[in-house]
Amino acid sequence: MISKLIEKIQKTAPIVVGLDPQLKFIPKHLLDAAYKEKGENPEGVAEAIFEFNKGIVDATADLIPAVKPQIAMYETFGIPGLIAFDRTVKYCKEKGLVVIGDIKRGDIGSTSAAYAQGHLGHVTIGGKEFRGFEEDFATVNPYLGSDGVKPFIDVCKEEDKGIFVLVKTSNPSSGEFQDRVTDGRRIYEWVAQKVDEWGSDCMDGDYSNVGAVVGATYPEEGRILRDIMPRAFILVPGYGAQGGKGADLVHFFNHDGLGAIVNSSRGIIAAYTQEKYSKFGEAGYADAARAAVLDMKVDILGALSAK
Amino acid sequence: MISKLIEKIQKTAPIVVGLDPQLKFIPKHLLDAAYKEKGENPEGVAEAIFEFNKGIVDATADLIPAVKPQIAMYETFGIPGLIAFDRTVKYCKEKGLVVIGDIKRGDIGSTSAAYAQGHLGHVTIGGKEFRGFEEDFATVNPYLGSDGVKPFIDVCKEEDKGIFVLVKTSNPSSGEFQDRVTDGRRIYEWVAQKVDEWGSDCMDGDYSNVGAVVGATYPEEGRILRDIMPRAFILVPGYGAQGGKGADLVHFFNHDGLGAIVNSSRGIIAAYTQEKYSKFGEAGYADAARAAVLDMKVDILGALSAK
Numbered sequence: 001m002i003s004k005l006i007e008k009i010q011k012t013a014p015i016v017v018g019l020d021p022q023l024k025f026i027p028k029h030l031l032d033a034a035y036k037e038k039g040e041n042p043e044g045v046a047e048a049i050f051e052f053n054k055g056i057v058d059a060t061a062d063l064i065p066a067v068k069p070q071i072a073m074y075e076t077f078g079i080p081g082l083i084a085f086d087r088t089v090k091y092c093k094e095k096g097l098v099v100i101g102d103i104k105r106g107d108i109g110s111t112s113a114a115y116a117q118g119h120l121g122h123v124t125i126g127g128k129e130f131r132g133f134e135e136d137f138a139t140v141n142p143y144l145g146s147d148g149v150k151p152f153i154d155v156c157k158e159e160d161k162g163i164f165v166l167v168k169t170s171n172p173s174s175g176e177f178q179d180r181v182t183d184g185r186r187i188y189e190w191v192a193q194k195v196d197e198w199g200s201d202c203m204d205g206d207y208s209n210v211g212a213v214v215g216a217t218y219p220e221e222g223r224i225l226r227d228i229m230p231r232a233f234i235l236v237p238g239y240g241a242q243g244g245k246g247a248d249l250v251h252f253f254n255h256d257g258l259g260a261i262v263n264s265s266r267g268i269i270a271a272y273t274q275e276k277y278s279k280f281g282e283a284g285y286a287d288a289a290r291a292a293v294l295d296m297k298v299d300i301l302g303a304l305s306a307k
Numbered sequence: 308m309i310s311k312l313i314e315k316i317q318k319t320a321p322i323v324v325g326l327d328p329q330l331k332f333i334p335k336h337l338l339d340a341a342y343k344e345k346g347e348n349p350e351g352v353a354e355a356i357f358e359f360n361k362g363i364v365d366a367t368a369d370l371i372p373a374v375k376p377q378i379a380m381y382e383t384f385g386i387p388g389l390i391a392f393d394r395t396v397k398y399c400k401e402k403g404l405v406v407i408g409d410i411k412r413g414d415i416g417s418t419s420a421a422y423a424q425g426h427l428g429h430v431t432i433g434g435k436e437f438r439g440f441e442e443d444f445a446t447v448n449p450y451l452g453s454d455g456v457k458p459f460i461d462v463c464k465e466e467d468k469g470i471f472v473l474v475k476t477s478n479p480s481s482g483e484f485q486d487r488v489t490d491g492r493r494i495y496e497w498v499a500q501k502v503d504e505w506g507s508d509c510m511d512g513d514y515s516n517v518g519a520v521v522g523a524t525y526p527e528e529g530r531i532l533r534d535i536m537p538r539a540f541i542l543v544p545g546y547g548a549q550g551g552k553g554a555d556l557v558h559f560f561n562h563d564g565l566g567a568i569v570n571s572s573r574g575i576i577a578a579y580t581q582e583k584y585s586k587f588g589e590a591g592y593a594d595a596a597r598a599a600v601l602d603m604k605v606d607i608l609g610a611l612s613a614k
Binding site: 020022023035040041042044045070072073075076077078079081082083086104105106107108109110111112114115117118119123125126128130131132133141142143144145146147148166169170171172173174175176177178180181182183187190191194 | 327329330342347348349351352377379380382383384385386388389390393411412413414415416417418419421422424425426430432433435437438439440448449450451452453454455473476477478479480481482483484485487488489490494497498501
């Protein structure tokens with residue numbers, strides 16, 4: 001699956017749009033239409049979320065290789081929200097996009113296997129295969145160790161799918177446990193070394209289907225981690241709204257110009273709320289998103305060509 | 308919420324039944340009936356899962372304070388599976404049980420808040436409150452630090468709910484990162500210290516609504532962690548099928564006889580597959596579960612009274 005993502009990146013740019021719809025970002029005309037159809041309730045919001053995502057995807061699909069829906073933003077609305085997540089994943093795949101499910105799951109043994117089957121694989125009922133959420137990649141939490149991650153890798157191998165393991169997250173308090181030094185290295189470096197080990201068993205061309213998450217807000221750590229995991233693709237959240245800039249991110253990439261993909265969520269999907277894109281207005285949220293993707297592309301590709 | 312759990316424990320026993328239905332454990336008569344009604348597909352399995360859980364709950368509700376459905380086992384069947392999870396949570400609450408959602412979620416900021424609202428709190432749409440999954444407690448992964456956990460605590464305070472933070476998990480590879488020594492203590496001890504800090508802000512009687520998960524398979528670690536987090540209730544998985552025994556677990560409890568609750572999943576819900584309970588047969592799976600709960604109660608309470 002990573003080779004498919006790379007092929008799409010080479011035709012577009014190493015950027016991913018985070019489909020993290022918060023109620024406050026959804027334009028009034030979409031909410032009104034959805035509430036009229038489904039009621040002012042979670043079903044109505046779920047309908048509006050799907051239409052909102054559809055607008056963003058239709059306006060940006062030719063510019064980007066992938067999207068990253070954040071499942072929490074759907075799960076918060078219960079079953080109707082998760083139906084909107086499911087519809088979003090399927091719609092993005094119809095449009096030819098690679099879908100990274102930002103689910104941060106992680107458990108042990110048969111429980112991790114159940115998550116992996118539900119999001120990346122299939123279950124077998126009466127001899128027939130059924131698929132749950134059908135993402136191409138999922139994010140995975142490493143706190144439980146290899147027992148938690150390997151069931152995901154087994155499914156990745158069977159289904160040609162991929163994972164991104166949390167290594168160094170973008171948030172201010174990520175250092176509380178991740179930065180602790182043990183045997184001469186920080187915890188996130190030990191996790192990175194495991195990512196490299198796990199990934200060696202799951203190669204797909206020059207890169208592995210086992211990637212890593214490293215926040216844009218920690219560029220120096222990105223440089224170190226790039227060396228520890230040379231074959232891992234790095235998913236980089238924290239660009240834009242969280243403070244990361246293109247110039248900070250060059251060390252997340254390898255010399256081949258590959259090896260990382262940078263996510264922006266609010267900076268794209270709520271671009272219309274920024275002064276810079278205010279001319280588009282609320283009704284033009286999708287065009288504002290397209291303009292923001294084009295600007296992000298210039299920023300990232302400019303920084304890479306100046307490397 | 309922890310005071311409600313304690314009150315129920317004092318009337319029953321410090322045990323929780325893990326509702327982790329795997330397809331292979333569901334008796335044929337339930338599958339046949341569900342497939343006939345809904346088809347041999349995820350909807351059919353989801354119906355069978357709910358009926359299976361209902362049987363277990365009806366047979367054991369008078370003996371136990373709480374249940375712990377493992378959401379992965381439902382999520383693996385996609386939306387129909389999650390509907391069965393939702394129905395299970397609601398049914399257990401109707402029966403007066405405390406529900407611990409074993410969801411192991413964890414993200415940052417508004418994303419963790421979204422999970423917390425979806426599982427323990429509510430969303431507001433058009434001035435009205437709507438609730439997603441309505442568990443009483445949720446398990447939370449600490450890898451992202453305070454930014455990931457505090458949004459859950461905020462919801463716990465508003466709604467009188469609780470969380471159990473993963474500290475030392477029951478699986479064989481839990482030591483890969485959790486056991487690493489840094490500044491004289493293991494990572495799980497640092498997490499435990501944070502649990503104590505976080506919990507001090509969220510007290511409900513003698514105990515905190517911020518608890519911890521410590522595996523039954525690590526009794527020595529349980530003794531150490533009990534001291535670091537005196538006010539945290541410890542949720543102890545790994546009893547039975549994973550190898551933990553009552554006598555190993557006494558140090559997870561405080562001198563008041565409280566402070567821990569021991570989970571068994573397969574050992575109860577699939578008791579009928581064990582030689583010991585084979586007389587009940589597949590059709591008697593619920594009675595077998597009741598017998599296994601009674602035996603577990605004798606084992607745990609016996610060990611506690613001998614302490």
